[in-house]
Amino acid sequence: MMKKSFIGIDSGSTMCKAVLFQDSRPVDVLISKTGWNPKVSARQNADLLLERNRLAPEDVVFAATGYGRESLDFTEHVFTEIICHAFGGMHLVPKVQGVIDIGGQDSKVIRISNGKVVDFLMNDKCAAGTGRFLSMACESLGIELANIDGFVNLEEFTPINSMCAVFAESEIIGLLSTGTDRSKIMAGVLQSIAQRIRQMIERLGFSPGAPLLMTGGLSRSKALLEAIAKAAGLEIITHAYAPYAGALGACICAQQRVAAG
């Protein structure tokens, strides 16, 4: 009998996300810290999903994506984050023309047309415009990542000029020492990330009309979404399940592969 349940694991550089997918929809989700051993966190998440949904491992098809995907030993299917975020994103919001994912180690923008990925750009060479850049800034400023929205007013920002995360850190420390307001610096950091993402968006050539979906953990920040939307001049939306888009996409890709034989 063909299995109808899928568990997708998105083993990211900071967080490990897991989704249980049944009857072509996500029915349960889970997120935990990846920790130093991606194998362990992935296994634990998968086991927990099985347990609380009363499933046995043999009832389920396992699929993986994210940085740790190659190290997992219980997943039959492995896909890159690009394809997973795209399919996960399309499942959540079918009308999207693109997906933006700002991960811990990289950032990517994916262009979608007629239900297919047609192009993508990925920045994994430098920390600028990635989650790492943002967490560095939060640390220097003593702001919780989850609290940035309450902290900033996008209109009032001090520009951060350094593109490199290491230099940006010195720049932030310099600004703090001259008494610059923390919220202005934080707003400047968001603007700087938004500019990096805007460059990628413009290279891919989107047209106004359909929205872009922001996935990943940072999609929770309204301020970041707004900064990107303003910079790019496009509608950027998110979804309650957006942080799970990668894991969800892994389920969908696996389902397609199983169906194709």
Add this chain to the structure above:
Amino acid sequence: MGKNQLPKDFENFADARKEGFLKIKNLKDQGVKVVGTFCTYTPVEVIMASGAVSVGICSFSDETIPDAERVLPRNLCPLIKSSYGFALTEKCPYMYFSDLLVGETTCDGKKKMYELLGELKDMHVMQLPQTQTDEISKEMWYREVLALKARVEADFGVEITDEDIRAAIRLKNEERKLLKELYELSKACPPPISGAEQLKVLYGSQFKFDYEAKLQELREIIDKIRQDYAKGERPVPESAKRILITGCPLAGATEKVVTAIEESGGVVVGYENCIGAKTVDKLVDENEEPYKALADRYLQIGCSVMTPDHNRFELLERLIDEFKVDGVVEMTLQACHTYAVETESLRRVVQGKGIPFISVETDYSAADTAQLKNRLAAFLEMMA
């Protein structure tokens, strides 16, 4: 025979560079002159006609880059740094045994590096025009070809006769025909060989100095591949996505790009690179005045150092059609400005044909192997 014979033949070419070390030493001992070349624009027939041996000494390993960086800036193309580094450290036997090096005024980095290289070795720099269609450029390049002839004759104390140069042109054309026949085998769906194997032959053939034997070996390997395919051997699955590679010279350290593609469900069917179709696609006209024919043929090679670079796009589009390519992967080397800028025009040409395109930038280190794999795997999934 049969199955287990084939890989051996590829290894024969894969080992050619290393095995050539000894051969080149023997040739030197016999008094044969050696000329090191860096670029596809060098009309090697002139060198062959003088009785000397020409060998490509562009370097593709990061081994000597730290040494080179004592002199050259860090933010420079690894091919240039590594080539200079091998001269500096005397670690490349080909460089070491060369009596003369020939370079061209191609990109800025290379031509300035040649000034420094000239302090270490005898160096001849040909002034390469940057446009390909105007009469002044053609005339200039013709004169440069004649100047190379004069330099080689003077340095080696020989005279190149009309018959010498014609014979060299014929021989080189024979090699081109065979190499082309070989890579065109990959027009078949599925191709009879992997991209890694194709590259081994294309790259290795540069380091076989006995021409007659080389032509014979190429003939044999082609026939062997044909036979096996006819017998029904299909080493590459039909489902593999057919990839064309383009961009900066690719060999050695940057073969990681080919590996990443072929480990992710793709197969490289062609190379629009310097080690690939660019050098062999067109023959030198054997009926024309030899030096004129050489100048005309070589100047028309497509490369991003030319402006505009129509010939690169023309060849690329032709290969896309002929090899039924599913996607194009461009590899640029870090700090190669001409290729990096040209990427935008290339993207428009390729995507304009409705073909997926990706450009990846890399260097000679292994540091980005996982990132490359990630990107290229995503590119292949996108086409699935």
